[in-house]
Amino acid sequence: MLQTRLLKPADDAYAYPLLIKRLLMSASRYEKTREIVYRDQVRLTYAQLSQRIAQLANVLSEAGVKAGDTVAVMDWDSHRYLECMFAIPMIGAVVHTINVRLSPDQILYTMNHAEDRLVLVNSDFIELYQSIAGQLTTVERTVLLTDGVDTHAALPNLVGEYEQLLAGASTQYDFPDFDEHSVATTFYTTGTTGNPKGVYFTHRQLVLHTLAEASVMGSIDSVRLLGSNDVYMPITPMFHVHAWGIPYVATMLGIKQVYPGRYEPEMLLKLWREEQVTFSHCVPTILQMLLNCPHGTGVDFAGWKIIIGGSALNRSLYDAAFARGIQLTAAYGMSETCPLISAAHLNDELQAGTEDERISYRIKAGVPVPLVETAIIDAEGRFLPADGETQGELVLRAPWLTQGYFKEPEKSQALWENGWLHTGDVATLDSMGFIDIRDRIKDVIKTGGEWLSSLDLEDMISRHPAVREVAVVGAADPQWGERPFALVVVREGQVIDARALKEHLKPFVEQGRINKWAIPSQIALVTEIPKTSVGKLDKKRIRQDIIEWQACNSAFLSTL
């Protein structure tokens, strides 16, 4: 370490740790009449939000929650969730945002593994909770969350109902200072094998992520993506990487926030219209659902800015959204990265390009946000050139990456090799810094000694007008190792045949974008493609299904 001139905070008087409570200090005061809306049921002002956060802190403290404890939340996206994202860390505890789309067994595993002490349970999950309650090893208390219907529920060790508890609590809480390296949040990510893995983020990491995310959203590109006068509605769940950290950004900036509960297209569109939502974020499959849903037919979405992440944004979805007035920006991140790593940005050179070129960059993973360092490496850990062509595993450094998986030293070590976080994503980097995610390492199709990107193939196939949805995986092949296998959902009222799809892919072969042998030998028409709990294509299950289907030679498969 260099011998620089060090001036560390000499005493507590000067020290000013980066704590989540500080994100609440400014905008929540000067924008105190701005609203936090929950469905068509609750409207709060920022002034009330601050009071309710203090009330929740008092309720939790009185229920015995101490600094260092973990408090879990099982709720749909709501104002209550936002309050938990502040109040729980602000008393020094850790908020565990439970993925309610996991199986009961997985939820049980995560709650025991995270050592949850108190759980806030939405009445929709009472039955689920009851089914696992007997096997919970650390939970001591529960709090009931309801939309005002059933205030008396059969939850074991119930402290009470959220609104009643808040109503009885003081609106004053003297939130203490503590070390900025204190853990604030934790949640679980499901891998391809084994149990869900817990990632965790400290106050320092979340404050830095919030500042960097805000400066990117405010300053990037020719238009402002997120500013003071926008209206924000998340369409990725709050249990999914803190809804990408945007609730913290929106609260810091005093932006009106709209929480939709569970994601019913009708409610989303109603809130979008009535609350005049201008900014959202979601995964491609959810956007697809919104564009295709009957309530949205013919609706002009002009002025709606949506960040797409979680999975690659393909050209046909971009075009479909653009035609409806939506301005899409691609971004990249993962559960392990808090999540924001990069976002689309067109520099001067690209802005001067053709529309096709511009869009081809708008749908890439984008450029790193400030403070993020990127590189690509080969299987031996050697750095590869950023030439826009060489593919390697994307590795990262940034101030807001999880330090590991909770209580999983071996997996943590594999995640952090040689001082870089290993994403498991195959990418190219170009000389401008653009990240282009080519595939998950485990989804790459290895055929005849070459690597084929399943994402590339999906993008090309999805451009056929009859294709509504597509997934491509590698299927075992005795001659080639693997061969691409495509699952296709056809648009209603349309038909497709092998010749048409091959004709459709031929131009890409002619342009040199893929080789001839990249054309899938098997294409299955299906009515639905399996998805993960956060709406991504579930390739692990697709691969298993294909093995089973191949074994049974199932009639369900209409192989072309």
Added chain:
Amino acid sequence: MLQTRLLKPADDAYAYPLLIKRLLMSASRYEKTREIVYRDQVRLTYAQLSQRIAQLANVLSEAGVKAGDTVAVMDWDSHRYLECMFAIPMIGAVVHTINVRLSPDQILYTMNHAEDRLVLVNSDFIELYQSIAGQLTTVERTVLLTDGVDTHAALPNLVGEYEQLLAGASTQYDFPDFDEHSVATTFYTTGTTGNPKGVYFTHRQLVLHTLAEASVMGSIDSVRLLGSNDVYMPITPMFHVHAWGIPYVATMLGIKQVYPGRYEPEMLLKLWREEQVTFSHCVPTILQMLLNCPHGTGVDFAGWKIIIGGSALNRSLYDAAFARGIQLTAAYGMSETCPLISAAHLNDELQAGTEDERISYRIKAGVPVPLVETAIIDAEGRFLPADGETQGELVLRAPWLTQGYFKEPEKSQALWENGWLHTGDVATLDSMGFIDIRDRIKDVIKTGGEWLSSLDLEDMISRHPAVREVAVVGAADPQWGERPFALVVVREGQVIDARALKEHLKPFVEQGRINKWAIPSQIALVTEIPKTSVGKLDKKRIRQDIIEWQACNSAFLSTL
């Protein structure tokens, strides 16, 4: 301290300190064709900027500069200065930005006090440097900065001329990681008494300040103040609190930057026009000069966004700038605060007000930026209510405040009492968080047991159409303790008399904004009002001048 769950970086591999080098990682790559312009002499791209920073680091290292050393810069605003603001801290050294407007004695004092080891000297200051060189106790080497004219100068211990040295240096430098609490910058602020005092900021502080400043500039208010497509030109010197930190923000965001050298109105306006500048910052007196200068007569400045700080922005200057198309935003900060503390922002409530109300808030010091905590206290250190009326000393907490004055333990202790930085400014806070600076504590006029704000009086007097500039100070008075004394510069071709000015102030008395006895008993017409080295009204000198004038009963004074 609470027993939270601590997860400090376990080892160096994971640790990712907040270092200035990281501000250079993203935008300087994806906006590599954007330009850094120096007068009409130099145009660099961001790609070249990165290379030159590495070259400068090599030059300094080869000249013997080590981590922990202090390297001083005596230059006008230039691309070289920007390079120094990065390269010097990036090798672990401290950049001392010398205030070239101080007297030679003061400059000498600051250089010895800061323990400068190497100095980069613009050829304009060779004579000055030679006059103090014999008394410099720590400087070992010098580097000459020129605009290409005199490459051979009589500087003692000259390493060489900047451009020639850079040309001979490698464009590769492996900038190391080190502790984020390492000091990065230092500079001196002149107080009312005694020697200049050195403030200092760490890498961590500057990175946090940059992120917070960027998120405010990008997101605040209904319009975006600073975004990717803006063109930035500073009009407060780079030695003055790092040009308010904006060069770091602009570089992080990859924004085109224009450096004007010394502040000649003709050059400023030429650059504004030719480089299509859209964003600047300056003190009120400089803006006044620009609006009044002959080259600017009749020019429509539409689209120019300017942040005003350093001194209060009064209504008449706001109106004058607005009439010329300039969008002004007031901001507040000081040398001790890095500097950004607050900026004007109109919330929903104020946006719905009358134009007069809106402007009255636009010219206040604004609301705290994220992570800044404010309070007002009385002389005994008791907290006062934020009711918009009670006046007290403004005290601050934030992650980017100087930890003290370099080698001045007593003054540092006075600056940091009870864990708050004491600004020396008298302010009100309101329930929305708005800071309204009423005066410097030492400039408040204490008359008959009451406190009069000199800023209020200046604002009111300046609204008279014949008044070009005004300063009000307290002059000793045997009966009242002090009485307000005004210095007025009259607009060319205009006349003024006591009755007209008293008539002009009468409505303010009638509105209850001031008491009758607040009307200055003495008003002096002068041709010029003394300014400090950074262009603020020099009230210390004005008070001394008045004492001398009163003693001599000078005929120069035309007391009304």
